[in-house]
Amino acid sequence: MEQRLIHIILFSGFLSVILCDSHDYVLIQENRAWNEALDYCRKNYIDLATVQTDQEWNKLKKLRAKYRSNEQSNTWIGLYDAVNSWRWSLQNECQTYVNWDKDEPNNYKGNQYCVMLDSDGHWHAENCSRKCVAICENDQGPVLVTDAEMSWKTAQSVCRKIFTDFYTVRTESENQQLTEMIKGYPCAWIGLFRDSWTWTDQTSISSSLRWAEKQPDNLSGDEICAAVNENGRITDEPCSKKFFFFCKSSSISSLVTETVKRQILRLEVKAGDNVIDQVTADALLKEVQQKLGEQGMAADVKFSWRQQPNGKLFQTLKKNNYRFSKCSKY
Known part of the structure; x- marks a missing residue:
């Protein structure tokens, strides 16, 4: 059965030591x-x-x-x-093949988060605001977009709107193909980027x-x-x-001296397509209360669910919307 991510928002009083914002x-x-x-x-x-x-x-x-x-x-x-969180725009895929130029990436001036391909086929980490042409991807392979030179972020939007996404370079032969495509252009954005x-x-x-x-x-x-x-x-x-x-x-003893306040806990879970909101909500609420109780949460804490603007408790997350990169070191 196809899996999907569901976004759940929980309101609570005091949470566990780790989850509580009071610290x-x-x-x-x-x-x-x-x-x-x-x-x-x-x-x-x-x-x-x-x-x-x-x-x-x-x-x-x-x-x-x-x-x-x-x-x-x-x-x-x-x-x-x-600096070690390099990944591809398409589905946040971690890098496997690389073709960095000498002394790259060097994070010059501390603001190089995006990658461009030069006319020799080498990769350079650059400030994402630099203007280059872009290499996008569709079902047939790489597509060179030369209508206007643009920033990396703008190029990503163009690639995702018109095609699939930026092109992901996985082999030396693919990199050589792209190098041939961009002859006459000083730089072209590819889909590699990192967190700041x-x-x-x-x-x-x-x-x-x-x-x-x-x-x-x-x-x-x-x-x-x-x-x-x-x-x-x-x-x-x-x-x-x-x-x-x-x-x-953070400790339970120090939290007791804090003013009680409403807090938000966001959960991401996998579930099948036949999820029934209230059934899922009741089951998750029970499990969350049990887990936090094991960590020392007071028994009189009250929980309730917050509805989304569309009236539902859950919303589907796209695969590209993960908050943190799986490629990061920490």
């Missing part, structure tokens, strides 16, 4: 490399700190002020540049990141980990540097 931060006053800090936080708390809302930034600010040290300026948080800055706990970036001036810049060529400077702004740093770090902490 605290802990400043670990030990100098560690970013990966060491990540391992420490995941072992002893939840994760490195995710900081997005004004309330969360204020928590960090107060914590830094409380334990201020003249010798410590930068502090690690759980933000990193997902990402939170280690996979929280979606919901607001503008508070970068320091002229950041990120990847000045040393390996600045893919993020720290908060003494002014409360984010800087990109080599992951090998050793700083104090913020962990995200």
Whole structure:
């Protein structure tokens, strides 16, 4: 039976330690490399700190002020540049074949997330706003779109609207074919791209990141980990540097002191085409309550389902709408 993804939105009071948005931060006053800090936080708390809302930034600010040290300026948080998340536009397929030019990808100036093919058949990571022709894919194979040079995002929209998607290059012979097609053009977009800055706990970036001036810049060529400077702004740093770090902490005892509030939990599950909304909802609600109860959730928490604008509890997700790349390292 064909499977599909169903999107379920659940309203609740307090959730489990991991799922609840109410959390605290802990400043670990030990100098560690970013990966060491990540391992420490995941072992002893939840994760490195995710900081997005004004309330969360204020928590960090107060914590830094409380334990201020003249010798410590930068502090690690759980933000990193997902330089290893390369995948194809069509169905988010991870890369297998590559033909990078020498010293590519190098993430020059810290803003290269899209891939172009040059006239010699080599691949270059580029700023996605650069203007190139595009190579799309249809049932017969690659199609060169030369009506106008365009950004990668615009090219993706054109490919998906008129054809299937960007072309996915899987072999050397395919790459040679494309190289022949683009003769006379300096560059052509292909469907390879990657994520940019990402939170280690996979929280979606919901607001503008508070970068320091002229950041990120990847000045040393390996600045893919993020720290908060003494002014409360984010800087990109080599992951090998050793700083104090913020962990995200949450416990049932600390949550009890928080004001009770309504929260949203989004679930993605697989189900057959004969799903009956209310039957599925009742079964999932029972299972969620059981799982969260096992993690220490209070017995008096109340659950209810939120209807979608179309009046249904569930909606089908397209395969290309996965929030996080399966190709990512973390």
